[in-house]
Amino acid sequence: MILRYKVPLEMMRAANVLLGGIYTKNYYELNRGYNILMTVAKLFDDTNLRKLWKATAMDQNDDTSIFNFDPKCINWSSYLVNTHIPAAIKYANNQKAKARIA
Known part of the structure; x- marks a missing residue:
């Protein structure tokens, strides 16, 4: 899951920093969604x-x-x-x- 979701998300964060923060809102929304899904995945039992x-x-x-x-x-x-x-x-x-x- 890390390679498929977290790595592109972190690449987006790095690109956002280089571009002056124009995608900050999008990054935080996607990161929040990723964190919620990871919580659900941990609860899956x-x-x-x-x-x-x-x-x-x-x-x-x-x-x-x-x-x-x-x-x-x-x-x-x-x-x-x-x-x-x-x-x-x-x-x-x-x-x-x-x-x-x-």
């Missing part, structure tokens, strides 16, 4: 799902083969970076556009 997976695995039922929800199969960092965060940003942009129209 699958502990209960892991406990449920272990409990069903101990039962020796066919439930584990029918309901394959092993959280180890999910690449969470890839999901957050490539799916969740871009979707949240798109949703926020759509909400801003609707607010401008209204």
Whole structure:
């Protein structure tokens, strides 16, 4: 996530300093959004799902083969970076556009 979001954000900050601060407002808005998303990413937890997976695995039922929800199969960092965060940003942009129209 750092390479995809934080590095370009810091490059924007450096360019902003070189250009005399004309993009200060944009930088602070984007940095605030980044910090909020990082907080959400830290809160994203699958502990209960892991406990449920272990409990069903101990039962020796066919439930584990029918309901394959092993959280180890999910690449969470890839999901957050490539799916969740871009979707949240798109949703926020759509909400801003609707607010401008209204």
